[in-house]
Amino acid sequence: MQNKRYILLGLKHSGKTSLAQGMSRQLGIPWFDLDHRIASSHPQYPDIRSMYRERGLAWFQEQECIAYDSISDPHCIIACGGGAMENPSLMERIAAERDESPKTLRIFIDSPEELLFTRIIKHGIPPFLSSDAPREHFRSLYVRRRNMGLEHADVVISAGELDKEEVLQQLLDRI
Numbered sequence: 596m597q598n599k600r601y602i603l604l605g606l607k608h609s610g611k612t613s614l615a616q617g618m619s620r621q622l623g624i625p626w627f628d629l630d631h632r633i634a635s636s637h638p639q640y641p642d643i644r645s646m647y648r649e650r651g652l653a654w655f656q657e658q659e660c661i662a663y664d665s666i667s668d669p670h671c672i673i674a675c676g677g678g679a680m681e682n683p684s685l686m687e688r689i690a691a692e693r694d695e696s697p698k699t700l701r702i703f704i705d706s707p708e709e710l711l712f713t714r715i716i717k718h719g720i721p722p723f724l725s726s727d728a729p730r731e732h733f734r735s736l737y738v739r740r741r742n743m744g745l746e747h748a749d750v751v752i753s754a755g756e757l758d759k760e761e762v763l764q765q766l767l768d769r770i
């Protein structure tokens with residue numbers, strides 16, 4: 596099972612980065628995180644939030660594509676950011692790669708809305724959520740991104756209330 600390229604998709608805080616690390620440990624193949632690559636290419640910003648806030652969505656989406664293109668390993672795990680499903684250029688790249696080589700597998704981590712919102716606001720309201728009505732904004736964003744994730748995915752993992760190790764196990768059983 597390890598001779599594939601696994602792409603992790605899911606809303607913010609669904610556990611993509613943690614799962615990529617866990618999969619890498621279990622499968623013995625490298626893992627990459629698009630946000631980490633963007634951050635290390637732009638050390639003038641303290642974090643992803645501040646660069647997203649300062650440079651805006653279009654710039655950030657371009658950086659996601661550049662970060663994706665910079666990964667050449669055919670066998671690896673790539674954790675995308677929570678907005679990746681809404682980045683058409685990135686989704687097209689990955690779909691084209693999948694058409695060329697069925698060894699690319701898109702995995703959507705499907706987590707409940709309320710649980711994600713609770714995890715997200717623990718660290719304050721992120722720049723992609725309106726500060727006036729973050730809960731309502733998150734609801735519409737959740738529905739839209741989830742539908743897109745389900746549409747793009749080859750495998751869907753229902754994470755429910757499972758802890759990280761349990762989600763990882765579900766995922767490993769399915770690939």
Ligand SMILES: Nc1ncnc2c1ncn2[C@@H]1O[C@H](COP(=O)(O)OP(=O)(O)O)[C@@H](O)[C@H]1O
Pocket residue numbers: 605606607608609610611612613614674677714754756757758759760762
């Ligand atoms: N299944 C889970 N159960 C509980 N907490 C989780 C779970 N998955 C992720 N988390 C927590 O949510 C936060 C975001 O996790 P992370 O792996 O960075 O998600 P993502 O990359 O999807 O934003 C971290 O604090 C992490 O410990």
Ligand SMILES: O=C(O)C1=C[C@@H](OP(=O)(O)O)[C@@H](O)[C@H](O)C1
Pocket residue numbers: 605606607608609611612630643644647675676677678721723
């Ligand atoms: O949901 C989003 O729009 C975003 C999620 C973040 O990634 P994580 O899902 O890994 O936290 C990061 O890419 C950026 O802040 C935008």
Ligand SMILES: [Mg+2]
Pocket residue numbers: 611612628630674675676
């Ligand atoms: Mg992440």
